[in-house]
Amino acid sequence: MKIFTCSNCQNTVYFHNRNCVNCGYRLGFVPQLQELCAMEPVSEPFWKPVNGSASQRFCANAVTDVCNWTVGAEDPNDFCRACRYNRFVPNSIDNWRRIGEAQRHLFYSFLKWNLPAQGRDVDPHGGLAFDFLEDQITSDGRHKAAMTGHDEGRISIRAAEADDLTRETVRSQMNEHYRTLLGHFRHEIGHFIWNKMVRDGGLLEECRAVFGDDRIDYDTAIQKHYTNGTPPNWQNEYISAYASMHPWEDFAESFAHCLHIIDALETAHCYGMALKAPHHDAIAADVDFDPYTVLDFDRLAETWIPLSVAINSIHASMGERPLYPFILSPRVKEKLAFVHKIITRQPVQRPFIQTPQMA
Incomplete structure (x- = not known):
């Protein structure tokens, strides 16, 4: 998540803020601009961004202080995007x-x-x-x-x-x-994306070559997973134990982790983070790019892995569990790269490694 700036006083503000603590202006996230803006009233119920012209209404859920997003004045929907x-x-x-x-x-x-x-x-x-x-x-x-x-x-x-x-x-x-709320959202909507961009997007065979055959009976797969547990050495093939249950879950988990990694890298980029551990060349990273504009997933992974190692080490120093307790094996990176190509709308017709069917 990027860091935002109050458009009235240039104070640093954050995605979920409702008001600028420096100047007191009301803040609203304007989806059309993808910016958190200082808002000034026009005429009830309309507001506009400071130094902007497009009128907005606050989402109907702002009444209960649940939402800080806006809706375009011409949008017939009372609720935000x-x-x-x-x-x-x-x-x-x-x-x-x-x-x-x-x-x-x-x-x-x-x-x-x-x-x-x-x-x-x-x-x-x-x-x-x-x-x-x-x-x-x-x-x-x-x-x-x-x-x-x-x-x-x-x-x-x-x-x-x-x-x-x-x-x-x-x-x-x-x-x-x-286990987080955001993780739930990212995983479950991964199934929706599979429906819309894989199944309905004509990419079933390409996806099956990476994740396996989604026609395997789902209920049987669930029962097998909870009866027999995860397959041996599952970490070599899957981002999580849950991903090993069925190709649908593997895709949804991979989609979620693609979002985890890119969102975290955007945060690191906005804070100007870089790693250079003396005598440890493998622990080096410089997030000097906007990850949402990068099309090469290998570049994202090469930066994320040392950064996640450093973050996990900091957590351990505070007596906490690792923040990112996952391993990006070569097979996992290939799956994440496939998902990344789909969401960035790159061709995925190149030959992918056939996923072994594990007992």
């Missing part, structure tokens, strides 16, 4: 606010790449929709946790995972190294 897909929202405003922050972070990347995001109004059977679901108490008094998942464009997120304690408990129970 992120919130307009929401069908069910949490009862808790605090949970909704945390979920909304992760959702807008996701859509920031979608705007940068102009990725497809047709809603149910355009595509009733496969368009994008978000349901933030509450846990339920059954008639016999049992607690039934809502499920996070994807079904033909419908993405459901368990609202309770906006609570740090709940999410950490689930992470520990499932023996996961990493």
Whole structure:
């Protein structure tokens, strides 16, 4: 995520800020500009960016301080480019606010790449929709946790995972190294992207050559995964244990990690980060480029790997778990490169390595 500057006083401001702490101006993220702008009122309900001319309205969710994005004056939708897909929202405003922050972070990347995001109004059977679901108490008094998942464009997120304690408990129970709201969004929308840009984009055979045959029965694959566990040496083939379950999950995990890496590199770029460890030439990196403009994924990986090693080492020095506990093996990098080519709309017809079918 980039660092923003208040367009009124040039103070540093950040993506989720509602007001500039220096000059007090109201801030709004304007999707058309991809900028967080100081806003000044025009006439109710319209605002415009300072030194700008295009009138905007704040997203309808700004009323409850859930969203700081704007909607173009001519846009018939009351909700911004992120919130307009929401069908069910949490009862808790605090949970909704945390979920909304992760959702807008996701859509920031979608705007940068102009990725497809047709809603149910355009595509009733496969368009994008978000349901933030509450846990339920059954008639016999049992607690039934809502499920996070994807079904033909419908993405459901368990609202309770906006609570740090709940999410950490689930992470520990499932023996996961990493679990975040933003990770959920990036993974689940990876399935939507597979539908729109692979299945419907005529790239099934190319994708199968990299990730394996998606026609493998999904329910059988789930049962096998949870009965037998991960295959031996899975780290050589997959970015995560969950990715080893089925080619669909492998693609979705790879999509999520592509976004993780590029977003983190953009942050590092905006902070001017560079690594040069004396006597350790392998731990060197200079993020002197905008990763959203780079088409060569190898360059991104070569910079990210030493940077992630340094970040993990800092976390260890503070007694924390590694921030990025994943290994980019040659096969994993090839999968990430394939996803990167799709989202940057590069040709993917070159010969890829056939994925071995692991027992």
